[in-house]
Amino acid sequence: MWEVLEQMGVEVVFGYPGGAIMPAYDALPKYRVKHVLVRHEQGAAHMADGYARASGRVGVAVATSGPGATNLVTGIATAMLDSVPCVFITGQVSSHLIGSDAFQETDVTGVTLPITKHNWLVTRAQDIGPVLREAFHVALSGRPGPVLVDITKDAQQGSCDFDPADRRLARPARQRPVRATAQDREDAFERAARLIDHAERPLILAGHGIVQAGAAAELLAFVERTGAPVASTLLGLGGFPATHPRALGMMGMHGEAWVNRAVQEADLLIALGMRFDDRVTGNLKTYAPRARKIHVDLDSSEIGKNVAVDVAIVDDVKRVLGELTPRCKRLDRTAWIARIEAEKGDAAVRDIQALPDTGKLHAAHVIHDLWRLTEGKAVVVTDVGQHQRWVAQYYTHDHARGLVTRGGLGTMGFALPAAIGARFARPGDEVWVVAGDGGFQMTACELSTCAQEGIKVNVAIINNGYLGMVRQWQEMFYGGRYVATPMRSPDFVKLAEAHGLTGMRVTKRAELAAVVEAARREPGTVVIDFRVEQEDSVYPMVPSGADLGDMIRRPHAPPSALVETAADTEEDEVPR
């Protein structure tokens, strides 16, 4: 097992030992693979995920059978929804005990079946190598994703001949037939190019696929030729430099109002490596009513899933842009850009950044200053909630893989472990965690991992004493009844110190810069408790299921019409 991991270029794995994986751990010291001992297997899964997101390489986590494996589940599901390539390795009870409800036995391949690209149960030593190699292949090929290999204890204890030069997979990789003929493909490119040339108000929707495919340079070339502005999904941020004049920033539920208006007014949407998620589109019935749509995605099952499209190209977005750009005319789109700019001017005055220092500390200030002080070069890892949307809005994301954030699953507790993974993936880069007081406490035990490994991760806790995103929904849609959202936290400074780390606190805007600079100078992990305004809300916002054009603007004054929207809000859409 370790031999194959070395073969695959794995430098570090995140894990936690236990009975059914002990034979594998026993062999570990003989190999060059570094093992990071986590404090909870969910942390191991998020670390592997963070490692993969920050580097583009496969992240690996190891756990034992039963509870070890089930603790990975949240992390696996997180990686699945965001198409992150990870290999999870779990120990399993000996093969003769499978199905007998043995100690720490769980049907792990059954449990993880719907949340992995594929999984394998290995019961013989000689299958470990070929299956692991196939696992890496599956994780990285096509649309990437997590896979799991469950290895029984007897397979770990068995012996077999192993040829280090052997690169065979358990089953040879099969080429999926491409349905479209060369002519179909040519037609699709031609139609796409003509739609782009003839559009008056084209808009590019850039998704995670741009980052995953490493297509940032191709996207830049495409934009400079076609002149079309770029709106990004949350996971697409960084795939196109935010400081570029054609960059509009994030669209969707917490995108700027003028960006969403541009979507609604566009006559052509060029969707690149994104899947028209409900957080991006709002109400599908009224979504971009005037626009024709071109959809480029690697996964043909995404075409037409949420939005009917006029031209679909199923391929790697990097390759598609490389071919499409030279077919398009060079245009500057002055009128369209001016129209978007006019909308933007209106929004800017509502921006919290423009407000004078009132002595209070707003999360937006914290995040904007982090961007300013790190010159936008840090790897920023977020949790989920208000702070995440503020990071999307107030940190200017110029670099692909500079923002590590989970999109689809909305997993609290992701940030700190994912940042540890990012740290190992990018040892030369500054890493900042931005987390809420709630999410941070879900995996705060991993501070101990930072201390044991002696690594430096900077942790900014945006502490407002509430589960802020849910509180905001309660304020807007549930009559201001703050049920189970006020949250008491430990003294985060002392918590850091108890781990042998450094803790700091900021309560005023004036103190912010000095403390952040001091934290950056510290050699080890630093936790900063930012005591921010308690009842700030994220604006602008499209209520769940509402039309994209109907945004609640900042400063907030929820129009009465929203009360009706609240009734349509489904229970399962409440963010955590």
Added chain:
Amino acid sequence: MSPPAAAPPRPRLRTFVATVEDVPGVLNRVASLFRRRGYNIASLTVGQSELPGLSRLTIVVACDDATALRLEANLWKLVDLVEVHELDAHQAIERDLALIKVRADLGSRAQVVQAAELFNARVIDVAPDELVLEITATRDRVDDLRRVLEPFGVISLVRTGAVAMPRAGVADPTLSAKPAAS
């Protein structure tokens, strides 16, 4: 362009033939995909194919055109799947096997047997007041026989679900599956 407002997509029964590796859990993977994506299976059969190590599934699903395309695309993503194709209803043969236990005493037995003959169904078991019929036919034909037998009293019915393949002389897309070369 927004989705066409007119003509709401009409669901109809469609038949997919999938070739999968004969490995543990493969049926579970297919069934799990249908369940979590909310596709409604009318019938699903699995058995050997002509290729060693590969099984063939016949899946009948009620869905509209767009859903059928996505369903096929989602099936393609299964690692254990070798191939999947939707069969053109006009160029495929499809058979469903049913065993029907029907009430048939002295007064009605002759009529039941006569009805069975009209459908080419066979009597395969007899008791003083019951018969078991076997029919192998298209899905619709099996439904028809059942309707004809209802007045006599259908005691129990079991059917296999459809198995299907392209007609003789029609290019068979399912034959491009090659045994995994090593």
